[in-house]
Every structure is written in structure tokens, then in C-alpha cells.
Amino acid sequence: MNYSTQMDAARKGIVTEEICTVAKKENMDIKDLMHLMSKGKVVVPANKNHKKLSAEGVGKGLKTKINVNLGISKDCCNVNLELDKVKKAIGMKAEAIMDLSCFGKTQEFRNKLIAVSPAMIGTVPMYDAVGFYDKELKDITAEELLGVIETHAKDGVDFMTIHAGINMETAQIFKRNPRLMNFVSRGGSLLYAWMNLNNRENPFYEYFDKILDICEKYDVTISLGDACRPGCIDDSTDPSQIKELMTLGELAKRAWKRNVQVMIEGPGHMALNEIETNMKLERKLCHDAPFYVLGPIVTDVAPGYDHITSAIGGAIAATYGADFLCYVTPAEHLRLPDLQDMKDGIIAAKIAAHAADIAKGIKNARDWDNKMAEARRELDWEKMFDIAIDPEKARKYRESSMPEDKKTCTMCGKMCAVRNMNKVMEGKNINILRDED
Structure with missing residues (x-):
């Protein structure tokens, strides 16, 4: 029996290798998993060309996953350093890696990443477009933008951030409701600029069906990007953010009709007391599609410590419905992260994700903590180090005194x-x- 995507397989009752892998990792009944996948409540990002992949599930009832951002830029284009980060992220068992490269030989780096990574790989094709074509933003055609998406899909990318919700209608809402920080989404701001420079509709919205053609062909999960995500706590839960969220919900339904898997991206910067409401809004407006959040960062005054502000927000967000946390490093808002920044960001995100899994009652989530409690009761220091989320740091502190x-x-x-x-x-x-x- 043939199937086009993991969602299509679930709907047809076909048990794929990837579905088996996820069910085993989650200690979940395969039929229950496939039912959630068929309704769009769980995604299993698994590009047909990503041969090294060890599949993960993201969504309702599953463990909260984390993503690590890396990639080369014009100011920091050390490919070897980024590959070291890849090895570190894989070693620390991050479930996803997003290649945000926007300069130089992006395809060469992307192919190396996909070839070695068992973690699912994500990209933002819009970042790559200017360098890919060596053209100024205004001069890139809609067809060329779609071409970048297809290139990434062919290369084996499992999920892509597609900023299709910032259409002409959403742009008008933004213009009528000024913000303190305008847009802070890199891809969203580029598309908004392209729309204004060319006086045209967002091609990712206008030609969404063509994007679905590509994603169905290669089984790419669409991560519907939040161009209007708040970049400071004063901009959160405003008309632009909510209008875009409504549009993303409509696009998710269109994707599901084509058996294309969908995640929804969310905030951003947000005060603590707004997080629960935002999680419930996404669930309602986007029909329980898996929710992928950046933080949320809960205060704007802690540069150098935003792995902490993000972990606080991420734990609360995941407790109330977020499924996937994009890590934030201490270097956020300041520079491209180095290897230590990346490690600190991963640890903070893993703490947030695990804390939320305990709160959500995810099956067996408490077992890890109970093992640590037993080791502490026994004063078995070696066992404590083995169980610790960061054994290296725990051992270093112990041995220093x-x-x-x-x-x-x-x-x-x-x-x-x-x-x-x-x-x-x-x-x-x-x-x-x-x-x-």
C-alpha cells in the first residue's frame, strides 16, 4: 500500500518504520499515535531523503522536544565551528537542529549536516534566498523563492519554517496597530519588505498550494512561521499576532487536506501572565496542531541570561500546551552563539522541557527524578553524576570542594x-x- 507522507500513512493504517520508532521512544501504543497523527495533533517530521534520521514525534501526549539553532552568517562563517556544534548537539541528544545559515556555501553545509544527523533537521528557506541567488531582495522572484524551498526539500530537510501568515490582510492590521519593536522575525521581516518593495502579496501565501506540492512530494513538515511574533513583552498578544495566528490555523487545514504535516510557531517575548492564554488560543485557533515556541522570553532586561528567561517561559508554555521548545542561548540578542553558549542553551531548554513533562503527567517523566532521589538518599555520588542532566558540570563542582x-x-x-x-x-x-x- 503506497503513501505520500507520514500523515497519509497514519490515515491509511500503514505502520511506517518512523512511526514504530516514535511509538517505541514514547512508550505509546502505535494505534493511539497514528490516530493523533491522522488528526494533525502529532507530527513525525521525516523527509524521504534524510537517511540518517532517527524519527521523533512532536505533539499532544508526547514528551516536549527541543530544537538547537546553528548555521553560518556573513560575520561568522566558520563552517568547522558549526560542525563542532552539530556534533555537540547530537551528543547532548537534542531532538532537532535548525540550520539558519544565510551566507556562503549554505547547501554544502546543509548536506553535511543532513548526512551526519540522526536529529530532525529544519531550515528557513527565506534566510537562504538572497545568498542562494546572489540577488538583492527586491529582485528575487516569487518563482525563485519557491525554488529555494524545493532545493531544501530535495536535500532532505525534515521541516521548514514558512512565513505564509504575513499576508496583505495581516500587514494592514500591523500598520493600523503600531508596535514598540515592529517585526523581529528575520524571515517575516524579509517577506514584509519584499511585499512592500514589489507591491505584491506574500508569495508563500499566494502560492501556498505549490508549497504543499513540494512538501507532499518529499514529506516535509511545514512549520508555519510567526512573522508577527512579539519581540518585546509590550507587543505580545496584540492584533497582529492574533490575526496571523488565525491565518495559520486556516493554512493548517489546507495542508492537512493534502496530507502535509504542520506545526505552528509561536512567541516570542511575553509576560508570564499571558503565556497560558496564548497556549490556549493557539490550540483553539490552530485546531490542536503541535505548537513550537521560541522561549517565550519573559523579560526584556537580561541580555547574557536569556537562556534563563527563555527556560522560565518555556517551562510554563509547555505545561499549558506547547510541544516543541526552540532553545535560546546566553548570546541571544548579542552575537552568534559559541560552543559553550550552545551547551548552556541546550541544558536550559532540556530542563524546561522535562519540568513541563512532569507537570503534564507525561508517562514515565518522573522516573528520571525518582532515580536521582534514590541516588541522593544513598549518597551515591557516581550514580548522581550518571543521572544528572549535565554530568560534567556536576562532577566539576563536586571535585572543586x-x-x-x-x-x-x-x-x-x-x-x-x-x-x-x-x-x-x-x-x-x-x-x-x-x-x-
Whole structure:
């Protein structure tokens, strides 16, 4: 029995290798998974040309996934450094890597990335267009923009950010409702500029059916980009953002009719008290399509620490319905991240995702924490390091300050509550001031 996409397979009752992989990773019944996929509530991004892929599912009832952004730019075009980041991200078990390259030999780097990565790969074709054609933005034709999408699809990209929601109608809403930060989406701002420079409709909206042709052919998941995402907390939940979200919901339905999988991208910068409402709005307006958020970053005043502001927002967002967190590094708003920035961003995003999975009651999510609690009760430091989300840092801290009693740490020493409770429970003397018997 033939199928065009993973969604088409699920609807036809065909169990693909990718569906099996996801069901096993999620400890989920295959029939339940396929039902969610058939309704568009779960996606399994899996381009037919990505041979190295170990498939992941994103959506309702599944573990919260994280994405790592990397890629070369004109100011920082060290391909070897970006490949080192790729290896690090894979080693840290990030479920997705987005190549945001926008300068130089982007296709060469993209092909190397796809060839080695078991993680799903995403791109933003709009970023690549200017360099791909070596033409100024205004002079790139609609057909050429679609051509970049097809090139990325042929190369094996599993999901693409397509900013199709910033159409003429949404642009008018934006013009009538001024913002403090205007647009901060790179792809969205480029398309808005193209529309104004050429006095034409957004080609990704106008020719959405042609994009669906490409995505169906290669089984590319569309990540419907939020050109109007808020770039500061003052711009969140405004008319532009909500109008675009409504448009994305309409586009999702069109994609599903063609068996093309869809994710919805979301904010952005947002105050804590607005996050829950925004998650519910996306679920309602976009018909429970998986939600992919950047943060949200919950305050604008912490440059250098936005992996923390993002993790706070991401944990809350995922608790209330977000399925996929785009990591944010300490370098956000400041520079292209280096290797350490990337590691810090991954750890922060993984903490947020796991904390949300506990809150959502994801099956077996608490098991990891319970294993750590058991290791701590036993004062088994090696087991603690093995279980830790970042064993290297945990071990480094421990070894930098060793206590007299090797079972404890230098915070409490022999007054350690765990040590002393263990002794009391075993009927032994505590011996805080004296040596052990």
C-alpha cells in the first residue's frame, strides 16, 4: 500500500518504520499515535531523503522536544565551528537542529549536516534566498523563492519554517496597530519588505498550494512561521499576532487536506501572565496542531541570561500546551552563539522541557527524578553524576570542594540531613563531632 507522507500513512493504517520508532521512544501504543497523527495533533517530521534520521514525534501526549539553532552568517562563517556544534548537539541528544545559515556555501553545509544527523533537521528557506541567488531582495522572484524551498526539500530537510501568515490582510492590521519593536522575525521581516518593495502579496501565501506540492512530494513538515511574533513583552498578544495566528490555523487545514504535516510557531517575548492564554488560543485557533515556541522570553532586561528567561517561559508554555521548545542561548540578542553558549542553551531548554513533562503527567517523566532521589538518599555520588542532566558540570563542582566526610558535601558536612537520617533509620549514632566508630 503506497503513501505520500507520514500523515497519509497514519490515515491509511500503514505502520511506517518512523512511526514504530516514535511509538517505541514514547512508550505509546502505535494505534493511539497514528490516530493523533491522522488528526494533525502529532507530527513525525521525516523527509524521504534524510537517511540518517532517527524519527521523533512532536505533539499532544508526547514528551516536549527541543530544537538547537546553528548555521553560518556573513560575520561568522566558520563552517568547522558549526560542525563542532552539530556534533555537540547530537551528543547532548537534542531532538532537532535548525540550520539558519544565510551566507556562503549554505547547501554544502546543509548536506553535511543532513548526512551526519540522526536529529530532525529544519531550515528557513527565506534566510537562504538572497545568498542562494546572489540577488538583492527586491529582485528575487516569487518563482525563485519557491525554488529555494524545493532545493531544501530535495536535500532532505525534515521541516521548514514558512512565513505564509504575513499576508496583505495581516500587514494592514500591523500598520493600523503600531508596535514598540515592529517585526523581529528575520524571515517575516524579509517577506514584509519584499511585499512592500514589489507591491505584491506574500508569495508563500499566494502560492501556498505549490508549497504543499513540494512538501507532499518529499514529506516535509511545514512549520508555519510567526512573522508577527512579539519581540518585546509590550507587543505580545496584540492584533497582529492574533490575526496571523488565525491565518495559520486556516493554512493548517489546507495542508492537512493534502496530507502535509504542520506545526505552528509561536512567541516570542511575553509576560508570564499571558503565556497560558496564548497556549490556549493557539490550540483553539490552530485546531490542536503541535505548537513550537521560541522561549517565550519573559523579560526584556537580561541580555547574557536569556537562556534563563527563555527556560522560565518555556517551562510554563509547555505545561499549558506547547510541544516543541526552540532553545535560546546566553548570546541571544548579542552575537552568534559559541560552543559553550550552545551547551548552556541546550541544558536550559532540556530542563524546561522535562519540568513541563512532569507537570503534564507525561508517562514515565518522573522516573528520571525518582532515580536521582534514590541516588541522593544513598549518597551515591557516581550514580548522581550518571543521572544528572549535565554530568560534567556536576562532577566539576563536586571535585572543586571535597568535604572531610566523603559521603557528604562541603555545604553541610556531617550535618548532612541525608547522612544523618540514614544513620538514624539504621539505628546508628550520628557522630557529628567525633570520628566514626
